[in-house]
Structures are given as structure tokens and as C-alpha cells.
Amino acid sequence: MAKYENDVRQLLTLIGGKENIQAVSHCMTRMRFVLVDPEKADEKGIEKIPSVKGTFTQAGQYQVIIGNDVAVFYNEFTAYAGIEGVSKDAVKAAAKANQNPLQKIMGALGEIFAPLIPALICGGLILGFRNVIGEINFFHNGTESLADISQFWAGTYQFLWLIGEAVFHLLPVGIVWSITKKMGTTQILGIILGLTLVSSQLLNGFSVADTPAGEIPVWDFGFAKVEMIGYQGQVIAAMLAGFVLVYLEKFFKKHCPEVISMIVVPFCSLVPSVIIAHTIVGPIGWKIGDAIANVVYNGLMSPFGVVFAGVFGLLYAPIVMTGLHHMTNAIDSQLTNLYDGTILWPMIALSNIAQGSAVLAMSVLQKKNERAQQVNIPACISCYLGVTEPALFGVNLKYGFPLICGMAGSCIAAMISVGSGVQAFSIGVGGLPGILSIKPEFYLYFLLAMAVAIVVPFLLTLIVGKKKLSNTDFLGEDIEMTAADTEKSEADTAKSEADTAKEGADEGIATAPKEEALTELKAGLSGKVIPLDDVPDNVFSQHVMGDGIAIEPSSDTVVAPADSTVNAVMADTGHACGLTFANGMELLIHVGVDTVDMNGEGFALLVEEGQKVRAGEGLIRFDKEKIHAAGHPSVTVFIVTEEGSAKNIEYLSGMEAEAGETPVIRFE
Incomplete structure (x- = not known):
């Protein structure tokens, strides 16, 4: 009798049978499956198999943890199932082919932003603190902030922007560096390309919307003029520029003789990348931003404003991830000038709250995972203070479903806000303190919308997360109990x-x-x-x-x-x-x-x-x-x-x- 005969039989049945296995391989500790239909796998049943220490899904692969004896288990499994194991590359390729386009995009974004998460969290907390001390008027009948009445806090407010600017305005530098790191090309070239996108020689990207077209500086080459626009805080332009650099460098490395590669490859990769970034990639990014701004403005002013509010509330968080949300500042300013208030800003604050509530639910689900809490708690705090990037890139995008749950809550809250005519005096602080920028006559309606933005994402994330996290990430009480049972079983068999x-x-x-x-x-x-x-x-x-x-x-x-x-x-x-x-x-x-x-x-x-x-x-x-x-x-x-x-x-x-x-x- 084979060592794992019973376990192998159980696994083949519980995983959905031979016909549900598209590819299988193994590493040092885990069986790696690509399944035709992952829903057919009975994860709870699989985890009860004596030799199985746990399961999770990553990058399209369903992985079953066996331990040191995985090679023996794998040989017995493939022999019993009558299937042929494949190479790691084949499994990886099959897993990618099995992913839908959205999963592939989300996976790529997650890999690019993972190294940036600590900086985003730090920057988010700093900006949230700056909002509290410098943007909220607590004093003198709501006319002055803490920074207005105290020189110490005024100095602190100004000093902290040194870090906040480095994290968010100069974000393209980190993005391009991360892309070169992920793709295995020269990272210093990525850093230099990123710096050319945010150089002080350029008009700051955050000032473009308020600068008349004729006053934007240009490079004049005689036969052509190129606008000297910076891409501070922009994500799409930085990512496109990064991939241009990566593929140019790979191309020239492949075709350039080794003896001159040190000279030719960096020059022929970096210079064209900078030119393309400022003549093609950047302008395309701004056109996309302008189009979104026009759609938002016209939609809010139409008879279908409530429906559009729902769409805006649903999509605002993904827009933040592209960096195009900065264009809403121009729309807010125009609404304030035309109507002595803006109905757009309250929806933005509600979206902050909704994404923060999804993170709060993740914190509850992962309460026993100290490592996860190191990201969850500060991301939740900064999100509730109006800075969502740490939550979006550090938690919600990583797991997927919290992002969707937050978007759903934001959608409903936005419809309530616009349907009730809620207005803010102007652009203000986001998140929970956002109520301080709301006109007093709309407080009750905004509080109702806030309650929806808190409760709906929180409950949805809890409901979805209890199923997904217990089986895929070894997080939460169910898996910890399973792990404890496994350790006890291992101790019993050690002798x-x-x-x-x-x-x-x-x-x-x-x-x-x-x-x-x-x-x-x-x-x-x-x-x-x-x-x-x-x-x-x-x-x-x-x-x-x-x-x-x-x-x-x-x-x-x-x-x-x-x-x-x-x-x-x-x-x-x-x-x-x-x-x-x-x-x-x-x-x-x-x-x-x-x-x-x-x-x-x-x-x-x-x-x-x-x-x-x-x-x-x-x-x-x-x-x-x-x-x-x-x-x-x-x-x-x-x-x-x-x-x-x-x-x-x-x-x-x-x-x-x-x-x-x-x-x-x-x-x-």
C-alpha cells in the first residue's frame, strides 16, 4: 500500500476529480494546481485530510500544503490520478491563462505597488494629521485652524509637507523604480526616468488645471513645441513610461554587442523613454483626465444626477488608483464658483470613508494576524482622515473583495448625498472630518450617508471575507484552529x-x-x-x-x-x-x-x-x-x-x- 494512498484518493475527489485538473506540479512544500473550475474544490474537506496542512490560492494557482514529503505525495497523486505532472513554467502559464483580464491587471498592479506600501502608509498618516491641524477650522467660530492660532503647529504643518510631498507628489519615481525592479531591468534608470516626470523645471502637475493654456511653459524646438508639464501624483503616465523604458532596455540588451552594451543600452533606453513620456504618454494621460472631468461635471448637472452619483461613487476609488482623481479639484472649484458650493466633494469624502470601513472589517477578520494588522490599522486611520492610497494599494486592492465592497457602499452613500442635495462650502478635508466642510443645513443628510458608507462596506467585507480569508490566506479563527489541530496531529505522529x-x-x-x-x-x-x-x-x-x-x-x-x-x-x-x-x-x-x-x-x-x-x-x-x-x-x-x-x-x-x-x- 502506498504511503499516502487514502489521502491521495480523498484529495482527487475533493478537488473535483481528474477532469477539473488543468495542470499540476509541486515545489518544496506544496502541490500546485491549476483548476478548470476552482469552485469545485471542497476547501474545508481538503484541509481535513491528515497530510494536508492548509490550502490557499495565489496568482491563479490552487496550492495544497503538504510539507517535506510533498515529492512522495506528488508522485503517488499523479500515478493514482493518471495525469502527467508539468513544469513550474507550464503551471504558471496555465494559471495566467486561466485568469480573466481584470485579475491579470489587478495582479500586475499589486506587484508594482507592493514595495511602495510602507511609504504610502506613512504619507497617508502624515497627510491625515496635516488635515487635522491645518485644514479643519476648530476655533473662533469655525474660521481658524490649529495652525492658524499657533506658530508651533503652523511650523509643524509646513514641515510635514516635506514628507507628504515626497510620498505623493513624487510618487512616479517610486512607480517607475518598482516596474524596473519587477521586470528585472536597471533600477537606477527607472529612478532617473521617474525624476524627469516630476522635475522642478516643469509646471507642477497639480497646477495644470488652474493654469491658462497660454501660460503653460514649453520647450521650443523650432519645428515643434512640447509643454513642460510635470506628472506629480500621476500613476498611469508613470506606469506607461516605466514599461516603455523596460521594453526598450530589453530590446537593446538583446541586440547590442556585449562589448558596447554598457554605453549603448542605457543611452538608447533612457533618452527615448523620456521623450516618449513627455510627448506621447503624458499628453494621453491628461486627455484621459480632461475627458473624465467633463463627464463628471455634465453628469452631475443632468436630470440623472442621482444615477450618475451612484456611478461616480462606485468608480471613484479605482480612479484614485490611476491618479486621475486630482482633476476633480478643478470641477469642485468650478462648482463652488457657480453655485456657492459643491456637491462633488461630499461624495469624495464618503468614498474615503467607505474604503476605510472595508479596511476596518479586514482588521476585524485578521485580528489574530499581527503582520496584517501592521498594514490594516494605519491604512484604516489614514483612510478615515481622507487619504485612501495606503488602504487601496496596501489592503483592498491586494485582496480584491474589500475594494468591491467599499465601492458598493460608496455608491449607495453618494446617491443619498446627491439625492438630498448635500453641498460642501468648498474642497476640504476628506474622510470622517469631511463633515466639517458640509453646509450646516445638510448635516443630517450627510450623517445618514456617512452611516451607510460605514456600515455597508463593513458588513459586506465581513460576510465575503469570512469565506475567502478562512480558505485562502490562513487568516482568522477557522484557519488558526485548523493549524493548531495540524500541529497537534504532527506532534502525535512525531514519535x-x-x-x-x-x-x-x-x-x-x-x-x-x-x-x-x-x-x-x-x-x-x-x-x-x-x-x-x-x-x-x-x-x-x-x-x-x-x-x-x-x-x-x-x-x-x-x-x-x-x-x-x-x-x-x-x-x-x-x-x-x-x-x-x-x-x-x-x-x-x-x-x-x-x-x-x-x-x-x-x-x-x-x-x-x-x-x-x-x-x-x-x-x-x-x-x-x-x-x-x-x-x-x-x-x-x-x-x-x-x-x-x-x-x-x-x-x-x-x-x-x-x-x-x-x-x-x-x-x-
Whole structure:
């Protein structure tokens, strides 16, 4: 009887049968499926299979976590199912082909903005604080703000803009850099291109709407004139410019002789990119912005204003993600001048609140996930203070459904606001403090709209999230309970597996070398040791595979932490291996995050399965720069997947380690 025969049978049935499997492969710990219909997979049933430690969906792949024995499980599964496994590339390609255009766009946006999230969160909190001290008139019958009556707060208000401007006005620099990083091209060229979009030589992008056409400065080339417009805060123009640079650089790298590439490639990539950005990409972005402004203005003034309000409330958050929302300032200004007030600004404030409420629900759903809360809580605060980018890019876009739930709440709230004739005096602070810019006669109507913007997204996100998060992200009580049950099950079986290993030794089967008084494992790499919680991968950071440590490497070779036997290797990719020690403890070593996608590029496996290794002996050699160029973190995890006879295990972190010398895991 095969080792996992019963589990394999259950998995094939619960995943929807052979006909529901489009492609299957595996990495060091997980089975990776591309399913014809993901809805047919019984996720709760799959997670009850004894050998399954959890499931989640990522980038179109349905992943089932097995652990160190995944290769055995995979071979038994494919044999029983009568299907042929495929390469990692084939699975990845099938997963992408299985995604609809919206999923592909959202995935690309998420990857581009992920490195920018910390800055967006910081900037959001700063702008929210500035709004409170400088934009809300608390004093002297609502005529002066805290900054107006205090020199200290006035100075603070001005100083904080130094950071706020860097985060939001200069955002194109970060976007173009992130694109070059993701696509594996030269990042400094991306930074320079981004700087040319926000140079002080240009008319600030936020001033374009208020500047008469004849007063916009130009470059005069005699035969043509090009407007000197900056793209501060613009997303679409920056992204298009970034991709132009990336594909030009790849083109010239491919066709340029190596001997002159250092000169030709940067020049022929950067200069045309800057020209295209300011002559084609930028003007197209502004035309799109003008078109949106005209549609909004005419729609609000039409007899179908309430219906249009619903559409505007629904779509405002996605518009913010493009950077085109800044054009609404011009519409607001015109409405204020024509009608002594604006009905547009209240809808913007309500959209802020709705997206913040979706994040608040995510915070409730993920209350036991400290890592997620580090993003959720500050993003929610800044959103309620009127700055939505941290919430949109850091939380709602990442998971998808909170964004949709927030849009639904914003839609209903906007219809109530416009249907009740709610007006603001002018452009003011957004979010919850936005009520201070509302004309007093409309307070009650706006409070009703605010209540809808809070309650509807919150409840919708809770309802949808309880199903999605419990099965895809190992977040929330259901999965933590499952993980706890799994750990208990593993503990119960540890003794029997140790006994099996001993019987194998008696029969001459290769086992870990016998070592007396093994009490610690040394660092497998040189670098900074960090807690497993800080690894940017849910499976590792949520301790689904077990406890351990991680190392941000400063060396390029993983070494054995103690005398041991290699019990598993990823021979085709070389990015991971497993070890068994004399006390029955098993260790999983995984170099980088999602590096299975590199298909062995940049990795050299120095050992083979069954080989006995001594402490300090090389296991895996890797190229950190290639890992980063491929868009992956190089952080390396060392996870104890089986404790064996070890007791009172202690995981050490927060120090610089030397490979083969610094103790990182201690036990009795």
C-alpha cells in the first residue's frame, strides 16, 4: 500500500476529480494546481485530510500544503490520478491563462505597488494629521485652524509637507523604480526616468488645471513645441513610461554587442523613454483626465444626477488608483464658483470613508494576524482622515473583495448625498472630518450617508471575507484552529516516525548520523537573523509548516547547521532542501520567496538526497542579485518541520550571524 494512498484518493475527489485538473506540479512544500473550475474544490474537506496542512490560492494557482514529503505525495497523486505532472513554467502559464483580464491587471498592479506600501502608509498618516491641524477650522467660530492660532503647529504643518510631498507628489519615481525592479531591468534608470516626470523645471502637475493654456511653459524646438508639464501624483503616465523604458532596455540588451552594451543600452533606453513620456504618454494621460472631468461635471448637472452619483461613487476609488482623481479639484472649484458650493466633494469624502470601513472589517477578520494588522490599522486611520492610497494599494486592492465592497457602499452613500442635495462650502478635508466642510443645513443628510458608507462596506467585507480569508490566506479563527489541530496531529505522529527512522537504521537504510548531545543548530547563512513572522510569505510567516527562523543573507552559500542527512532536495530548481538530524529533528531550508518560479536560474544544488553531510558543509549556492532581479526576496527560511526528540526549542533572532558558527536554534 502506498504511503499516502487514502489521502491521495480523498484529495482527487475533493478537488473535483481528474477532469477539473488543468495542470499540476509541486515545489518544496506544496502541490500546485491549476483548476478548470476552482469552485469545485471542497476547501474545508481538503484541509481535513491528515497530510494536508492548509490550502490557499495565489496568482491563479490552487496550492495544497503538504510539507517535506510533498515529492512522495506528488508522485503517488499523479500515478493514482493518471495525469502527467508539468513544469513550474507550464503551471504558471496555465494559471495566467486561466485568469480573466481584470485579475491579470489587478495582479500586475499589486506587484508594482507592493514595495511602495510602507511609504504610502506613512504619507497617508502624515497627510491625515496635516488635515487635522491645518485644514479643519476648530476655533473662533469655525474660521481658524490649529495652525492658524499657533506658530508651533503652523511650523509643524509646513514641515510635514516635506514628507507628504515626497510620498505623493513624487510618487512616479517610486512607480517607475518598482516596474524596473519587477521586470528585472536597471533600477537606477527607472529612478532617473521617474525624476524627469516630476522635475522642478516643469509646471507642477497639480497646477495644470488652474493654469491658462497660454501660460503653460514649453520647450521650443523650432519645428515643434512640447509643454513642460510635470506628472506629480500621476500613476498611469508613470506606469506607461516605466514599461516603455523596460521594453526598450530589453530590446537593446538583446541586440547590442556585449562589448558596447554598457554605453549603448542605457543611452538608447533612457533618452527615448523620456521623450516618449513627455510627448506621447503624458499628453494621453491628461486627455484621459480632461475627458473624465467633463463627464463628471455634465453628469452631475443632468436630470440623472442621482444615477450618475451612484456611478461616480462606485468608480471613484479605482480612479484614485490611476491618479486621475486630482482633476476633480478643478470641477469642485468650478462648482463652488457657480453655485456657492459643491456637491462633488461630499461624495469624495464618503468614498474615503467607505474604503476605510472595508479596511476596518479586514482588521476585524485578521485580528489574530499581527503582520496584517501592521498594514490594516494605519491604512484604516489614514483612510478615515481622507487619504485612501495606503488602504487601496496596501489592503483592498491586494485582496480584491474589500475594494468591491467599499465601492458598493460608496455608491449607495453618494446617491443619498446627491439625492438630498448635500453641498460642501468648498474642497476640504476628506474622510470622517469631511463633515466639517458640509453646509450646516445638510448635516443630517450627510450623517445618514456617512452611516451607510460605514456600515455597508463593513458588513459586506465581513460576510465575503469570512469565506475567502478562512480558505485562502490562513487568516482568522477557522484557519488558526485548523493549524493548531495540524500541529497537534504532527506532534502525535512525531514519535512513531522517529521509531520508523530507528527501524530503518537497523535495516541498513541511510539515516541521520548519530550525534550525542545535539543541543543547537548553527546559522546556515551569514546575515541578519529575523523572526519567521517577518517573512513575506503567508505559509512561512503564519507558521503553517512549523516554527523556525529566517536570515537576510550576506553570503551566497547555505551550509549544514549540524551533522545530518539530506532527506529531500528540489533537484530541478535547486532552491530548497531538507535535513534530518540525529535526534529525529527535520529542517526545511528554502532560499528566497517564490523562487521556484526561477526554474533553477541562479541556484546550484551541492548535495543529493540521502547524502550525509557534516556541519558547515555547503548545501546550496545561490546568486542573490539574480533573485532580486527576478523580483523575489532572498530571505531564506529554516523551519523545523519535525521536532523529533528535541524539547524546549528556542528560536533566536535579531542578531547578525556567521554561517556555521552562530547558534540560531537551541533545544534539549
